[in-house]
Amino acid sequence: MTVNAAGQRWWAGAAALAVFAWTMAVSWPADGSLWWQEFPPRVVGVVVIVAGLVVWVRLPSPRIGALMVFGAAVYYLQYLRSADGVLFAVGFCLAYAWMGVAAHVLMTWPTGRLSGRVDWGYVVASYVISIGTQVARYFVDHPTPPWGIGIAKPVTFWGTLGSALGAVMGIGATGIVLWRWLSTAKLRRRPTGPVWLGFIAAASFKIAEAVATVLTTSLAVKTALAWLFTIAVIVMVPLLYLVRWVLRKLAPEVLVNLLVDIKRDYTAFADPAALQHTLSKGLDDPTLTIKYTLDSGELVDIHGRRVFAGAGSTTEVRRRDRLIAVIEHDPALDAQPKVMDAAVAAVGLAIDNARMYATLQAQLEQLRASRRQLAQTAATERQRIQRDLHDETQARFFRILMLLDTAEHEHPSAAVRRAHTELTDAVRTMRQLTQGIYPTVLRDHGLTAAVENLADRAALPVTFAVSPRRWPEEVEVTAYFVISEALANVYKHAKATEAGVRVQAEPGQLVVEVTDNGRGGASALNGLRARAEAVNGRLTFVSPPGHGTTVRAVIPGEALCES
Structure with a gap:
């Protein structure tokens, strides 16, 4: 990370913490709330800010970390509902805007980009519902401060609608996460699985809280669910990092086994196809391909066929500062650079040997292409010769036969009859010859x-x-x-x-x-x-x-x- 990027990260973190301090100063304590009820939920944002700063550094894309820090700052705006006037209005209308940001983080994890219409639609709907229902509620219901955990709130249509839509969006997000889990390759589950599971665990309490609001259950039940959500976030964030750390430590063990296999018998991996299969299996990436560089700089696949570099994620393999191969792999491996470095180190010599094999395959493929070209040229030439003999030479013979027929009628003689017979046999022989050259x-x-x-x-x-x-x-x-x-x-x-x-x-x-x-x-x-x-x-x-x-x-x- 550059100095400028690091500065941006720390300025963003400082700004988020400043929002935390400011909202605490203007809203603490909330009238009607007990301090021990207020304190734990207010710690959640700080935990997420710290996690966001770490993610900002760890993930290839800084967008996720930036969104997490921004979402944590927005989270604290809900506490402005304990203030008066304009601050209350801002806090009330943006009380649940952090849920839209949370949905944005979830849909873009871990690349930082929305990948399809479903993702875009869900994120837009999350922002519209989390902010729009609160704005409508503010202007229709005319709420008054203070608002806080443990304070009874009036039941209104817009409040119930917002809770119901929030529950639906939470269930929808859970469904999307489960679908991604089932449809995602094992490689992608390794870095993202703990995050998805943590989201489902924390979101389940928020969904339950929203359902409890719709069903107008007791204040104690809703307060307990809010607390469970708080505890889930505070516990889950460090736990998720612990799980990810353990998984990262376990991942190289597969590569160690791979290295042992390769060292045991290098000749078994001289075949580029065998090496690619082994590396793909070792990294749990079925999309992985190895392309080898020729001395001319061109790329060839494991069969020696000339190919072009792909537009996806790649890792270069170099020997003595010379590019010998390019490994194209799943973008999820970009988030695990140490794993890729270990893999390249493990198969470095084997790739060098396989490159020589691939170079030989490329030469053989060039020879095959030359043979195909010669065969096509020969077939074309056969057709031309057959056509020339059939259309020109044979036509001339037929004209001579017609002249001999005329001569035989006008001046019959044995010599003319013999010439007619010989020429007829010659035409028959030529017809057989043309059929042998290229049968019509x-x-x-x-x-x-x-x-x-x-x-x-x-x-x-x-x-x-x-x-x-x-x-x-x-x-x-x-x-x-x-x-x-x-x-x-x-x-x-x-x-x-x-x-x-x-x-x-x-x-x-x-x-x-x-x-x-x-x-x-x-x-x-x-x-x-x-x-x-x-x-x-x-x-x-x-x-x-x-x-x-x-x-x-x-x-x-x-x-x-x-x-």
């Missing part, structure tokens, strides 16, 4: 129709099961040529009597299987493997002698879904 049926109708075409032209019976879907072009082209080449191997080498083709979509990949009942004993299949690996796929085969061959290719592809 695959482009126009998809993989199912293309496999059916292969089965129809096969030299032996081929059964196939292919879902009638369209997949990305790169995936379909690779799958088609794997099937085509695998069937060609069956014809040439397997001495099989039948073959089968199965194509099945799985999450993020397409699985192709080609089987036969041939003699087995296949080896290498380097051509098929190279084709699959060109798109970052993988190819395996099982070919025991005498029991046929099963070729299985897994082709990765995003957005594998029905078109």
